[in-house]
Each structure stands twice: as C-alpha cells, then as structure tokens.
Amino acid sequence: MNLEFAKMHGLGNDFVVFDGVRQTVDLTPERIRALADRRFGVGCDQVLVLEPSERAGVDFAYRIYNADGGEVEQCGNGARCVAAFARETGLTDRDLLRLTTLGGEIEPEILADGRVTVDMGVPRLDGAEIPLTEPGEWVRAPLAVDGEEHRITAVSVGNPHCVLEVPDAGAAPLEVLGPALEHHPLFPNRANVEFVAVEAPDRLRVRVWERGAGVTLACGTGACAAVVAARLWGRVGEEVTVVLDGGELVIQWAGRGSPVRMTGPAVTVFRGRLARWPDPRPATAEKGTGPF
Numbered sequence: 001m002n003l004e005f006a007k008m009h010g011l012g013n014d015f016v017v018f019d020g021v022r023q024t025v026d027l028t029p030e031r032i033r034a035l036a037d038r039r040f041g042v043g044c045d046q047v048l049v050l051e052p053s054e055r056a057g058v059d060f061a062y063r064i065y066n067a068d069g070g071e072v073e074q075c076g077n078g079a080r081c082v083a084a085f086a087r088e089t090g091l092t093d094r095d096l097l098r099l100t101t102l103g104g105e106i107e108p109e110i111l112a113d114g115r116v117t118v119d120m121g122v123p124r125l126d127g128a129e130i131p132l133t134e135p136g137e138w139v140r141a142p143l144a145v146d147g148e149e150h151r152i153t154a155v156s157v158g159n160p161h162c163v164l165e166v167p168d169a170g171a172a173p174l175e176v177l178g179p180a181l182e183h184h185p186l187f188p189n190r191a192n193v194e195f196v197a198v199e200a201p202d203r204l205r206v207r208v209w210e211r212g213a214g215v216t217l218a219c220g221t222g223a224c225a226a227v228v229a230a231r232l233w234g235r236v237g238e239e240v241t242v243v244l245d246g247g248e249l250v251i252q253w254a255g256r257g258s259p260v261r262m263t264g265p266a267v268t269v270f271r272g273r274l275a276r277w278p279d280p281r282p283a284t285a286e287k288g289t290g291p292f
C-alpha cells in the first residue's frame with residue numbers, strides 16, 4: 001500500500017496528516033479509529049487530509065476526522081499543521097493559503113518565525129447556525145445538566161463549542177461534564193467543551209473536552225471560542241494569550257462581525273509510510289489497563 005503520512009502536532013493536539021493530492025487516501029471510519037488508536041495504531045486526536053479543490057482561489061480542500069472516525073467541519077491546530085505540511089512536502093511554494101473545510105474557508109499564513117497564523121472566519125452565535133435545538137444566542141445562558149444548572153455560551157468557529165467559565169481550569173471536571181455537554185440535547189451535532197478561567201484581560205487558562213476525541217492537550221477552535229465567549233462576557237480585550245495544557249496560542253478578535261485570528265506553532269514529529277492499515281483494536285483490549 002505504501003501510504004505516506006506525517007505525524008504532526010499543535011501544542012500536543014496531534015494529527016496523522018495525509019497528502020490526498022498525490023496519493024489516494026481511502027479512509028473509512030474503521031480505518032480512522034485504528035490509525036488513531038494509541039496502542040494498536042499510530043495514535044492521534046485527528047486524521048487530516050489535503051485534497052485538490054475545484055473552487056476558484058482555493059488551494060486545497062482540508063478534511064478533518066476525529067479519532068472516533070467521524071468527519072467534522074473545522075480544526076484550528078490542524079489548519080496550522082496542514083499549511084506547514086503543504087509547504088514542507090512541496091505541495092505548494094506559497095506562504096499564504098486558502099483552504100475549504102466543511103465549516104467554511106480559512107486562510108493560514110506561515111510566518112517568518114515558523115509559526116502559522118490563521119484567519120478562522122467570523123464566529124457564529126445564532127442557535128440556527130451553531131447548530132442548537134433552541135433559537136437565538138446562548139451567552140451565559142442557564143442549562144441544566146444532570147439536575148445541576150450551568151451557565152454556558154454557545155459559539156461556532158465552523159464547528160460547535162460550549163464554553164463555561166470556571167474558577168480553576170485545573171480542577172474542572174472535564175471527564176464528567178465534558179461528555180455530558182458534548183451529548184446534551186441542546187447540541188444536535190454534539191459539541192466541543194471549553195472550561196475557561198479568566199486570569200487577566202489578556203490571558204485565559206483553558207482546558208478542553210473535544211467532541212469525538214475526549215480530553216486533548218489543546219484545541220485551536222476551542223481557544224478561539226473561549227476568547228469570543230470571554231469577550232462577550234466583557235472579561236478580555238482584543239488580543240488574548242490562551243494557555244492550554246500543551247502550550248500557548250495568541251487569539252485576536254475585534255468583536256461581533258469580525259473574523260477571529262489564531263497564531264501558534266505547527267510541529268512535524270516524523271514522516272512515515274503505512275505498509276497496510278492497522279488492525280482494529282480487539283474487543284478483549286477494550287477494558288485494558290493503562291492510558292489509551
């Protein structure tokens with residue numbers, strides 16, 4: 001089979017990246033789950049593929065698959081990585097790219113210092129666009145989860161996010177409230193969940209439960225959603241450093257109707273070649289011990 005890939009990460013949010021322009025990448029949900037498996041596969045939070053695009057002015061179509069095998073609309077850390085991947089592998093000689101995703105068009109630009117800055121588009125707040133099962137905006141709106149009320153802010157950065165303010169992000173109940181909110185009936189397409197502690201008007205500490213991947217060390221769209229929410233709460237200014245478990249991103253948002261911009265690193269760990277698709281995890285390993 002000899003399918004070439006790169007293992008990349010943005011702040012520890014890790015990816016298997018395929019060039020789908022020069023080779024055929026025949027993914028199925030089962031193959032994605034097997035590839036993403038940290039014991040039986042390569043291991044990653046998302047699988048990313050660059051494909052040709054027919055659209056005028058667009059360099060590539062950028063496709064995103066969560067570790068659970070589902071295709072999703074947007075991935076911010078991935079956007080920085082696929083831009084670096086396109087440049088490093090000679091798919092392009094341009095520093096500024098336009099990519100289409102299921103969540104809209106985005107523009108990554110590789111900076112002179114090697115970081116990548118991405119115009120992620122205008123965040124959407126209306127329930128019909130996120131989508132939510134209820135109309136209107138949800139900004140610090142009360143939501144009952146397992147009999148307890150939480151104040152949530154719903155934001156789309158191409159993909160759906162549910163943002164909560166917490167006093168201490170380190171102590172946030174990610175693994176309990178994360179899945180409960182991901183699957184809450186308010187979010188018909190499920191949601192990514194951000195736990196946000198405001199440390200200063202230019203600094204947030206954020207921890208993330210990702211739809212289809214669980215706890216990750218960072219989430220680019222999650223950092224954007226956190227800044228949009230905190231700015232709507234009147235707690236931060238236009239430029240904010242977001243401290244995630246895996247490192248820092250700089251997020252800029254001028255306010256309603258403006259695009260949100262994300263700047264941060266994109267790292268290639270290694271390039272490899274798949275001789276064949278990894279075998280799926282055996283049922284007997286489902287309840288194994290150790291971290292997966």
Ligand SMILES: N[C@@H](CCC[C@H](N)C(=O)O)C(=O)O
Binds near residue numbers: 066072159212216
């Ligand atoms: N890690 C990503 C987001 C990946 C997709 C997300 N889990 C979803 O289901 O929307 C990022 O950096 O934005």
